[in-house]
Amino acid sequence: MRPIDADVLKELLIETLERIAKMPTMSHEEMHVIAACRMHCEMIDDTPTLDYAPVVHGAWMFTVDHPRERLGFFACSECGIGVGLKTFNFCPNCGAKMDGGKEHG
Numbered sequence: 696m697r698p699i700d701a702d703v704l705k706e707l708l709i710e711t712l713e714r715i716a717k718m719p720t721m722s723h724e725e726m727h728v729i730a731a732c733r734m735h736c737e738m739i740d741d742t743p744t745l746d747y748a749p750v751v752h753g754a755w756m757f758t759v760d761h762p763r764e765r766l767g768f769f770a771c772s773e774c775g776i777g778v779g780l781k782t783f784n785f786c787p788n789c790g791a792k793m794d795g796g797k798e799h800g
């Protein structure tokens with residue numbers, strides 16, 4: 696599955712519809728395209744949405760500058776929580792995906 700922004704897709708369909716509608720003359724095929732765009736907009740409106748949260752990308756930041764953690768520790772770049780010396784693929788606090796940060800989003 697590839698989640699997409701349904702509102703952007705609908706805007707693209709409406710732009711296509713409006714571009715054709717502004718033409719001085721319309722062919723039979725162009726009228727079919729307008730009808731298809733309207734039908735697809737209705738289908739998008741009728742399609743149920745999924746529970747979805749945007750993926751937050753983060754990175755583990757190693758630091759030794761902590762009064763209690765003499766060996767140093769890793770902290771999440773997004774929420775700042777420290778996890779000690781063992782890291783995870785996701786931050787256990789905020790859920791950030793640890794793949795290098797925003798530049799990898």
Ligand SMILES: [Zn+2]
Nearest residue numbers: 771774786789
């Ligand atoms: Zn976090």
